Amino acid sequence: xxxxxxxxxxxxxxxxxxxxxxxxxxxxxxxxxxxxxxxxxxxxxxxxxxxxxxxxxxxxxxxxxxxxxxxxxxxxxxxxxxxxxxxxxxxxxxxxxxxxxxxxxxxxxxxxxxxxxxxxxxxxxxxxxxxxxxxxxxxxxxxxxxxxxxxxxxxxxxxxxxxxxxxxxxxxxxxxxxxxxxxxxxxxxxxxxxxxxxxxxxxxxxxxxxxxxxxxxxx
Amino acid sequence: xxxxxxxxxxxxxxxxxxxxxxxxxxxxxxxxxxxxxxxxxxxxxxxxxxxxxxxxxxxxxxxxxxxxxxxxxxxxxxxxxxxxxxxxxxxxxxxxxxxxxxxx
Numbered sequence: 001x002x003x004x005x006x007x008x009x010x011x012x013x014x015x016x017x018x019x020x021x022x023x024x025x026x027x028x029x030x031x032x033x034x035x036x037x038x039x040x041x042x043x044x045x046x047x048x049x050x051x052x053x054x055x056x057x058x059x060x061x062x063x064x065x066x067x068x069x070x071x072x073x074x075x076x077x078x079x080x081x082x083x084x085x086x087x088x089x090x091x092x093x094x095x096x097x098x099x100x101x102x103x104x105x106x107x108x109x110x111x112x113x114x115x116x117x118x119x120x121x122x123x124x125x126x127x128x129x130x131x132x133x134x135x136x137x138x139x140x141x142x143x144x145x146x147x148x149x150x151x152x153x154x155x156x157x158x159x160x161x162x163x164x165x166x167x168x169x170x171x172x173x174x175x176x177x178x179x180x181x182x183x184x185x186x187x188x189x190x191x192x193x194x195x196x197x198x199x200x201x202x203x204x205x206x207x208x209x210x211x212x213x214x215x216x217x218x219x
Numbered sequence: 220x221x222x223x224x225x226x227x228x229x230x231x232x233x234x235x236x237x238x239x240x241x242x243x244x245x246x247x248x249x250x251x252x253x254x255x256x257x258x259x260x261x262x263x264x265x266x267x268x269x270x271x272x273x274x275x276x277x278x279x280x281x282x283x284x285x286x287x288x289x290x291x292x293x294x295x296x297x298x299x300x301x302x303x304x305x306x307x308x309x310x311x312x313x314x315x316x317x318x319x320x321x322x323x
Contacts, residue, residue: 107264107265109287124250124252125248125250151250151252151307152252152295152296152299154292154301154305155301155305165302168302169302170302170304170305170306171292171301171302171305171306172289172305172306172307172308173292173305173306173307173308174307174308175250175253175307175308175309175310176310177248177249177250177309177310178248178267178270178285178309178310178311178312179264179265179267179285179310180264180287180310
């Protein structure tokens with residue numbers, strides 16, 4: 001969309017027009033205002049006794065050390081245990097808890113890729129992401145470009161990730177804009193029918209669980 | 220889900236709904252691109268503290284019902300040229316929804 005100068009027969013009313021410049025500071029690697037604000041907030045929170053410096057450090061350590069292992073564990077189990085897959089699709093939060101994987105207050109929704117449907121996750125408002133099971137999001141997930149284009153030209157975005165959907169496959173975009181967190185259940189790669197769960201985990205990549213790519217090809 | 224909402228949920232999966240077309244100031248978690256658009260309730264997600272109040276230091280109570288609403292991409296974007304069944308799902312609080320024609 002190009003602001004309010006286009007002509008396609010609908011009324012934007014008094015809709016405020018956002019431009020990239022409005023908050024492009026998020027996309028630049030500058031130190032400055034927000035870093036100072038973060039430091040000030042942290043120091044004040046410690047000073048007021050809301051948190052301790054140790055708690056802040058432990059929190060950062062936890063998330064920095066978290067990878068995609070928990071997500072891969074969930075997916076490989078769903079591939080090998082149909083009853084678990086059913087529970088996972090019905091209530092992701094409860095199914096993750098079965099594996100002692102916490103969601104830290106958010107609810108998990110798992111969406112399944114099939115021969116006729118492909119799913120991709122985006123958060124247009126910020127960078128909501130299932131951090132307790134996938135770790136910190138990649139930089140591109142937080143970029144203005146991914147966040148805006150994945151909703152209005154998702155097929156072009158997937159193509160840029162090297163993912164061409166076959167004809168007849170519908171694409172479902174999920175904007176993670178509120179209290180749910182999303183995990184894509186990729187298709188189990190062909191040729192892995194005899195594989196045990198532990199080995200299958202190695203095929204489950206971060207990108208496949210966001211939905212920008214299929215699971216790793218075992219060949 | 221940490222407490223009760225005031226009323227039972229007003230919508231169920233399959234109901235046709237429309238997102239209110241309005242541009243109030245303040246912290247809103249309903250993206251601009253979906254305002255005014257019609258879709259179908261995909262599922263009820265539960266009730267959650269209202270982010271529009273939480274953002275300003277209030278307690279966000281009573282909780283608001285939250286739904287995942289599925290929209291057809293061709294109805295959201297002018298000139299969308301993907302598969303006709305391509306969809307986009309968002310989470311919308313009940314106070315942003317009103318009944319629409321159609322549904323499943």
